[in-house]
Amino acid sequence: MNDIELSGISHRYPNGVQALADVSLRIAPGEFVSLLGPSGCGKSTLLRLLAGLETPSDGRVPAPGEGGVGFVFQSPTLLPWSTVRDNVALPLRLAGRARGLSSPQRRARADALLQRVGLAGFEDAWPEELSGGMQMRASLARALVTDPTLLLLDEPFAALDELTRQKMGDDLLTLWREQGCTVLFVTHNVFEAVYLSQRVVVMSARPGRVHAEVAIDAPVLRDHAFRRSPAYLEQCVAVSGTLEAAMSGPAAVTT
Amino acid sequence: MKPERWVPALSITLALLAWEALVHWARIPHYTLPAPSRVLATVWTDFGSLWPAWWFTLRLTLGALVLATLGGVLLAAAFALSRVLELALLPFAVVLQVTPLVAIAPLILIYVDSTTAALLLCTWLVAFFPMLANTLAGLRAADRQLHELFTLYGATPWQRLKWLLLPSAVPYLLSGLRICGGLSLIAGVTAEMVAGAAGRETGLASRILEASFRTDTPRMFAALLLLVLTGLALYALLEWAPRRLARRRPAPGSAAGSRPAWFSTSKPVKDTSCN
Numbered sequence: 001m002n003d004i005e006l007s008g009i010s011h012r013y014p015n016g017v018q019a020l021a022d023v024s025l026r027i028a029p030g031e032f033v034s035l036l037g038p039s040g041c042g043k044s045t046l047l048r049l050l051a052g053l054e055t056p057s058d059g060r061v062p063a064p065g066e067g068g069v070g071f072v073f074q075s076p077t078l079l080p081w082s083t084v085r086d087n088v089a090l091p092l093r094l095a096g097r098a099r100g101l102s103s104p105q106r107r108a109r110a111d112a113l114l115q116r117v118g119l120a121g122f123e124d125a126w127p128e129e130l131s132g133g134m135q136m137r138a139s140l141a142r143a144l145v146t147d148p149t150l151l152l153l154d155e156p157f158a159a160l161d162e163l164t165r166q167k168m169g170d171d172l173l174t175l176w177r178e179q180g181c182t183v184l185f186v187t188h189n190v191f192e193a194v195y196l197s198q199r200v201v202v203m204s205a206r207p208g209r210v211h212a213e214v215a216i217d218a219p220v221l222r223d224h225a226f227r228r229s230p231a232y233l234e235q236c237v238a239v240s241g242t243l244e245a246a247m248s249g250p251a252a253v254t255t
Numbered sequence: 256m257k258p259e260r261w262v263p264a265l266s267i268t269l270a271l272l273a274w275e276a277l278v279h280w281a282r283i284p285h286y287t288l289p290a291p292s293r294v295l296a297t298v299w300t301d302f303g304s305l306w307p308a309w310w311f312t313l314r315l316t317l318g319a320l321v322l323a324t325l326g327g328v329l330l331a332a333a334f335a336l337s338r339v340l341e342l343a344l345l346p347f348a349v350v351l352q353v354t355p356l357v358a359i360a361p362l363i364l365i366y367v368d369s370t371t372a373a374l375l376l377c378t379w380l381v382a383f384f385p386m387l388a389n390t391l392a393g394l395r396a397a398d399r400q401l402h403e404l405f406t407l408y409g410a411t412p413w414q415r416l417k418w419l420l421l422p423s424a425v426p427y428l429l430s431g432l433r434i435c436g437g438l439s440l441i442a443g444v445t446a447e448m449v450a451g452a453a454g455r456e457t458g459l460a461s462r463i464l465e466a467s468f469r470t471d472t473p474r475m476f477a478a479l480l481l482l483v484l485t486g487l488a489l490y491a492l493l494e495w496a497p498r499r500l501a502r503r504r505p506a507p508g509s510a511a512g513s514r515p516a517w518f519s520t521s522k523p524v525k526d527t528s529c530n
Binding site for chain 2: 051052053068069071073075077079081090091093094095096146
């Protein structure tokens with residue numbers, strides 16, 4: 001697998017807003033990278049470009065690999081008229097014959113994913129019967145059901161309470177290690193970015209560009225001990241400082 | 256008992272009693288204004304000649320409603336799949352909508368040989384547009400992020416229509432149906448009035464016309480009563496059946512038999528522009 005390489009990406013929305021200006025980024029296969037920045041810095045736009053939901057006005061975005069892209073939206077975005085299982089199986093169903101999976105096979109695959117995200121027993125539930133966190137888990141299962149090589153998450157845990165958010169983060173890390181996919185995680189939460197990622201890309205706003213990249217020095221296996229360690233706190237402080245600089249001063253690009 | 260139940264029942268009963276009393280005390284002749292009791296008696300005595308007419312009106316109404324629903328939903332679905340088709344055909348639909356039925360009915364009666372077919376066409380013309388407009392609004396109300404999800408996984412237009420647009424449109428479709436039910440009856444009666452048809456294959460409107468020529472006011476009221484009852488029954492049916500249908504789905508969480516949220520309300524479109 002090759003690196004995902006973005007160079008000189010600019011994007012202007014039809015309404016004239018310059019969302020991204022000359023963004024370059026390289027992500028290694030299997031890496032967990034967070035995009036951190038204030039609102040309006042174009043981090044969501046970057047994610048949407050990678051997903052193919054937008055076409056950049058300048059520069060080229062690499063085509064997704066074989067397994068395609070998994071995308072987790074800010075809200076769970078489940079079909080209210082379908083059961084949790086059918087929601088998770090939707091990408092397989094949309095792929096239809098291209099994937100060559102029969103209906104029982106799709107069911108089995110969806111159920112296996114639901115088991116992995118901790119929703120076993122909720123296969124036949126309706127989305128509105130689930131809590132916000134559980135809906136997000138279903139959404140995560142759906143994003144992983146096609147076995148994507150790249151998983152994109154757009155502030156997925158922003159609406160959850162702190163405890164649920166931490167639990168979801170831990171579970172996401174477990175899934176990432178098992179799956180071995182590349183993860184690009186958009187957040188505006190410094191603590192979340194540092195805890196989850198191997199590398200934090202700090203962006204600044206108006207127009208959105210990469211301000212700095214901070215490699216996180218931490219074991220691959222992270223748990224509550226890491227959350228309480230001085231190393232974690234130090235790096236949070238450092239990233240916070242970088243973020244503040246990104247929000248106020250002019251860009252001091254370091255790589 | 257809840258006031259929602261007994262207050263309307265009481266007010267209607269009182270109004271009927273007042274009407275009855277007024278006719279008796281003021282000695283109003285029945286050819287001017289028949290008392291409610293006399294109207295009921297006329298329904299009873301004239302039932303033999305009124306019920307075939309009622310049956311005809313009912314078939315006309317339901318036939319037009321079914322055709323309007325089919326036509327409206329199919330055309331809206333086609334519009335959702337093809338923007339060009341929408342741009343090309345929507346003006347015609349709007350023209351038909353703004354043309355008054357009474358103005359166009361004589362033409363249709365000339366062009367179409369069978370009176371029954373002409374009446375059905377007239378009624379359909381009126382009932383069709385609200386169905387089309389409602390379904391179209393429903394198809395367009397689908398959640399934006401769900402749209403993006405379908406784009407992400409390369410959904411075909413047909414898949415998008417089947418699994419996203421049509422389910423989103425269901426609540427809109429049902430409210431369209433309630434509007435169309437009432438309109439079909441009104442339009443059916445209007446068309447028949449314009450046609451002025453006589454004979455066996457005619458509805459309640461023709462009975463009213465005939466009775467008015469003979470100044471048989473009680474009979475006019477009797478036919479009118481049947482029309483009102485039909486309208487009420489139709490409305491109640493279209494109000495009740497969807498709820499009944501929704502209840503078949505497993506009751507979510509707490510309240511047993513409550514409707515899924517998407518069934519009753521449309522969701523506000525979330526803003527996900529650039530963040």
